[in-house]
Each structure stands twice: as structure tokens, then as C-alpha cells.
Amino acid sequence: MRTWGPLTAVCLGTFMLLLDVTIVVVALPDMATALHASLTDLQWVVDGYALALxxxxxxVGAAADILGRRRVHVAGVVVFAAASLLCGLASGPGTLVAARAVQGVGAAAMFATTLPLIASVYQGRQRSAALGVWGAVSGAAAAVGPVVGGLLTAGPGWRWIFLVNLPVSVVAIWLTLRVVPESRGPRGMRVDWAGTVAFAVFAGGLTYGVVRAGEDGWTASAALGAFAAAAAGLLAFVVVERRAAHPLLDLSLLRERSFTGVMLGALAFSGVAFGSLPYVSIWMQTLLGMTPVRGGLTLLPLTVAAMVTAVLVGRLLYGVPARLTVGGGLLLIGSGNFCQAVLGPGSGWTALVPGFVLVGVGTGFVSPTVAGAALAAVPVERSGMAGGAVNTVRQLGYALAVAVFGTVLTSRMTGTLPHGAAHTLAGGGAGALRGTVTEHTLRTAFASGLNTGLLVLGAAGTVAGALVLVLVRAPGAAGGVTESAPSTLSQKSTSTPGS
Structure with a gap:
């Protein structure tokens, strides 16, 4: 317990917060029915969490270095647990979305302190072993999320995908307080709250604008207002970061071609790999008639391929430049999306399997190496900042992709369905439309929308992969580089973990 207790405590929190990124995917149709939620509501159930994170x-990572990493981590678990309870008790979509955003706040506090806590406890070979276990837990959380979500939704009900966090949180808090020592960063550091707020305005405004554009059109006042707020937030962020003594992101790093390339790749990665899954799950359950359990199991080709590939990359490709693993992985993910864009009104889920496998293999190349590529592209003293920035843009990319895919999906379906039916169909309301629209029309429209969205993701993945191959020139390796991160992260206030 003395040796592995701290790692167990940290991994419990990591498992929960990453599980909640994917566990909701297969429960969306049931949520829509129970809460009378619209497509926009469902998008925010996913995006509210990712955006807050x-x-x-x-x-929060900078604040933890000042206030104490264990203290902030435990506070994050408490907030996460309380928000999970609110999610499980939600009586309407607005309450659920708000609770999911609060969940994201708690998850940010947990995630930002994970690697610094590990770094403060373990050294040398033990640290390498601890990182390997933590990486495996991180991958497993994403892999089992849809399956666990399906089992809970089909069993006790969708509310239990949130309520199950409560006993795990109690154990995580008790174990953390008992076995994890407190640690802090260097004295004299300050939290760049102005930069944090400006970035939140930018990310939230941009995502909200895309969602509203899908609902009301790109020229609607709500969408244009949100985009204007996002532009103002981005401008404020640049001004603040240029003047801050301890910025969240040193903008001079963006002058490095390699770092910029990695950031672009990281922004695209989670979005192009997973941005389609909420809508694919709705298609499977509402039009193909699958149960939540079977809907979750159909995603196993993707998740198993990702886990197996990640293990093989770590063992066999040590020393291979990360630009090749990250760039090549993104090209594979892009190709996987293209392969999935073959759906027709009579297609079943098996038509997606070749594409799922390609996306999974690409994910297995990118996920364990993208953080190392960022660290290799910047000076050692900036590696904590680089790791945190990569994690941040990964979450932002996922939130944006979910919003963009929904907008593309409904726009494509609008031409073949009655007014307003596209949003109802995409939001899981196929049953309500069957009395007025033929089954063939519903299947044709949804398949066409999915195909278009998948083509967009495929193009984004291909462009991002090409940019990484062209821009990234740092001699980062697929392995090894990431092992240096914890020693740096334990000293830098801007540290956050890579997943």
C-alpha cells in the first residue's frame, strides 16, 4: 500500500473522469426520451463536460501548485461527485447540462493534478512503472466507457452512469487523504485567472456559435453574437498572455513550427477520432433498433484496436520520431472516417467496422505519443506548459467536433425531411416521426447526414496529419520522451497530464 497506494488513488480519479467522457454516448437516446431533450441539449450534455475540462x-493546474496539489485534487473529486449526483437526479435537460459542466470543473481539478502527484511520489524506475499503469488505466477508461454505459443504461437505467461515481469517489477521497502526500510548486508563482477566463469565453463562444448555427443558421443573431464573443475572448487571451508574468501559455512557443504542428494535430485528434460517436450511437439505437448494450459493444473494434496498437507502439516503436506516429496516426484516423462514409438506407453497423479498426489503430499511434511530441518541440523548462496545452486543445477539439458534426448532420438531412424533422431525427426522435415519414426516408436521411459528417472529419484528420508531418521536425520519440515530463511537471506550475 505504501508503494502503490498513491498510484491507486490517483488512477481511481483518472478512471472516473475519463470514463465520463465516453460513458454518456450510448445513453443519449434514453436521456432524450426521459428528459424530452432536443438535439442541442444532447450536444451540450457531451460538450458541457469537455468544455469545462x-x-x-x-x-487549475497553476492554482494547485500554489494551494497544494492533493488539496485541489480532493476538492475536485468532491465537486465531481456532487455534480454526478445532480446529473443522476436531473429532472430536465437544462439541469443535466449544468451539472455536466460542474462535473467538468471537478474533472479539471483532478486531471490537472494527476501527473504532478505521481511525480512527487515516484522516482526512477518506479516512476516509469507508475506512468505505464496510469496510461493503461487512461486507455481502459475510454475503451470500456461505451460498454459500461450500455450495461448501466439497459440495467438500472441511464441515471446510474452518473450515480456509480459516488461510491468510487468516496474510496478515492479516503485513499488520497490517507496515502498521497501533499506537494506544491515553486514559491512566487501566480495564477493567470484573466487568461483562464478569456480562454473560457473563446472556447465556449466558439462551440455555442457552432451549435446555434446548426439550429438557427450561420447568419442567425445568436450564432453571430457567439462568434463575436469568441473572437473577443481570443483577442483578450492573446493580450493577457503577452503581458502576464506567469502566463498559461507562452505565445512565443507558437513561433516554433514543431510545437505549432503538434498543437494542430492535438486539436484535431480527439475530434476526428471520436466526434461522430454520439450520432452513430443514436443512429444504431433509434434506426437499427439496437439495445444500449449492443450499441456499446459495436464500438469494441475501435477501442480494442486502439488499446492493442498503443501497447505495440510503446514496445516496438521506441525511438521512432513522434512526428511519424502522430502524423501517420492522424492520416489513418482520417482514412478510417472516409471508410465509414459508405452508409445507405439498408446498411447495418458492420459497414462501419473497417473504418472503426482504422480509427482505432490511428488512435493507438497518436494517443501515447502526442504529449511526447509536444515536450520534444519546446525547451525543457517549458515542457509542463506544453503538456498542459496539448491536453487542453484535445478536449477543445472534441467539443468542437461534436458541435460541428451535429451541424453538418442536420444540414445534410434538412433537404430530404420536412421542416424541423432533421433536428428531431438527429436528437433520437425517430419514433415520433415514423407516423409521418417513411422508414426508408428516415434511414436515407440519417445515413446521408452521417456520411457527410464523416467526410468532413476524414478531411480534417488528413489535413492535420499532413501538417504534422510537414511542420514537426523535433527529434521526439514515440517512447521515452514522455518519461521526462513528470520530473518537469513536478516543478512547473502550469503542469497538466497528457492522456
Missing amino acids: AALLLG
């Missing part, structure tokens, strides 16, 4: 990662 992305917006606060860097700021």
Missing part, C-alpha cells in the same frame, strides 16, 4: 485545465 478544457477551459480550466491550465488555470
Whole structure:
């Protein structure tokens, strides 16, 4: 317990927060029915969590170095647990979305302190072993999320995908307080709250604008207002970061081609790999008639391929430049999306399997190496900041991709369905439309929308992969580089973990 107790405590929190990124995917149709939620509501159930996590990662990581990493980590678990209870008790979509955002706040506090806590406890070979276990837990959480979500939704009900966090949180808090020592960063550091708020305005405004554009059109006042707020937030962020004594992100790093390339790749990665899954799950359950359990199991080709590939990359490709693993992985993910864009009105889920496997293999190349590529592209003293920035843009990219895919999906379906039916169909309301629209029309429209969205993701993945191959020139390796991160992260206030 003395040796592995701290790692167990940290991994419990990591498992919960990453599980909640994917566990909701297969429960969306049941949520829509129970809460009378619209497509926009469902998008925010996913995006509210990811956006809060992305917006606060860097700021909370800096605060933890000042206030105490264990203290902030435990506070994050408490907030996460309380928000999970609110999610499980939600009586309407607005309450659920708000609770999911609060969940993201707690998750940010947990995620931002994970690697610094590990770094403060373990050294040398033990640290390498601890990182390997933590990486395996992180991958397993994402892999089992849809399956666990399906089992809970089909069993006690969708509310239990949130309520199950409560006993795990109690154990995590007790174990953390008992076995994890407190640690802090260097004295004299300050939290860049102005930069944190500006970035949150930018990320939230941009995502909200895309969602509203899908609902009301790109020229609607709500969408244009949100985009204007996002632009103002981005401008404020640049001004603040240029003047801050301890910025969240040193903008001079963006002058490095390699770092910029990695950031672009990281922004695209989670979005192009997983941005389609909420809508694919709705298609499977509402049009193909699958149960939540079977809907979750159909995603196993993707998740198993990702886990197996990640293990093989770590063992066999040590020393291979990360630009090749990250860039090549993104090209594979892009190709996987293209392969999935073959759906027709009579297609079943098996038509997606070749594409799922390609996306999974690409994910297995990118996920364990993208943080190392960022660290290799910057000076050692900036590696904590680089790791945090990569994690932040990954979460932002996922939130944006979910919003963009929904907008593309409904726009494509609008031409073949009656007014308003596209949003109802995409939001899981196929049953309500069957009396007025033929089954063939519903299947044709949804398949066409999915195909278009998948083509967009495929193009984004291909472009991002090409940019990484062109821009990234740092001699980062697929392995090894990431082992240096914890020693740096334990000293830098801007540290956040890579997943």
C-alpha cells in the first residue's frame, strides 16, 4: 500500500473522469426520451463536460501548485461527485447540462493534478512503472466507457452512469487523504485567472456559435453574437498572455513550427477520432433498433484496436520520431472516417467496422505519443506548459467536433425531411416521426447526414496529419520522451497530464 497506494488513488480519479467522457454516448437516446431533450441539449450534455475540462485545465493546474496539489485534487473529486449526483437526479435537460459542466470543473481539478502527484511520489524506475499503469488505466477508461454505459443504461437505467461515481469517489477521497502526500510548486508563482477566463469565453463562444448555427443558421443573431464573443475572448487571451508574468501559455512557443504542428494535430485528434460517436450511437439505437448494450459493444473494434496498437507502439516503436506516429496516426484516423462514409438506407453497423479498426489503430499511434511530441518541440523548462496545452486543445477539439458534426448532420438531412424533422431525427426522435415519414426516408436521411459528417472529419484528420508531418521536425520519440515530463511537471506550475 505504501508503494502503490498513491498510484491507486490517483488512477481511481483518472478512471472516473475519463470514463465520463465516453460513458454518456450510448445513453443519449434514453436521456432524450426521459428528459424530452432536443438535439442541442444532447450536444451540450457531451460538450458541457469537455468544455469545462478544457477551459480550466491550465488555470487549475497553476492554482494547485500554489494551494497544494492533493488539496485541489480532493476538492475536485468532491465537486465531481456532487455534480454526478445532480446529473443522476436531473429532472430536465437544462439541469443535466449544468451539472455536466460542474462535473467538468471537478474533472479539471483532478486531471490537472494527476501527473504532478505521481511525480512527487515516484522516482526512477518506479516512476516509469507508475506512468505505464496510469496510461493503461487512461486507455481502459475510454475503451470500456461505451460498454459500461450500455450495461448501466439497459440495467438500472441511464441515471446510474452518473450515480456509480459516488461510491468510487468516496474510496478515492479516503485513499488520497490517507496515502498521497501533499506537494506544491515553486514559491512566487501566480495564477493567470484573466487568461483562464478569456480562454473560457473563446472556447465556449466558439462551440455555442457552432451549435446555434446548426439550429438557427450561420447568419442567425445568436450564432453571430457567439462568434463575436469568441473572437473577443481570443483577442483578450492573446493580450493577457503577452503581458502576464506567469502566463498559461507562452505565445512565443507558437513561433516554433514543431510545437505549432503538434498543437494542430492535438486539436484535431480527439475530434476526428471520436466526434461522430454520439450520432452513430443514436443512429444504431433509434434506426437499427439496437439495445444500449449492443450499441456499446459495436464500438469494441475501435477501442480494442486502439488499446492493442498503443501497447505495440510503446514496445516496438521506441525511438521512432513522434512526428511519424502522430502524423501517420492522424492520416489513418482520417482514412478510417472516409471508410465509414459508405452508409445507405439498408446498411447495418458492420459497414462501419473497417473504418472503426482504422480509427482505432490511428488512435493507438497518436494517443501515447502526442504529449511526447509536444515536450520534444519546446525547451525543457517549458515542457509542463506544453503538456498542459496539448491536453487542453484535445478536449477543445472534441467539443468542437461534436458541435460541428451535429451541424453538418442536420444540414445534410434538412433537404430530404420536412421542416424541423432533421433536428428531431438527429436528437433520437425517430419514433415520433415514423407516423409521418417513411422508414426508408428516415434511414436515407440519417445515413446521408452521417456520411457527410464523416467526410468532413476524414478531411480534417488528413489535413492535420499532413501538417504534422510537414511542420514537426523535433527529434521526439514515440517512447521515452514522455518519461521526462513528470520530473518537469513536478516543478512547473502550469503542469497538466497528457492522456
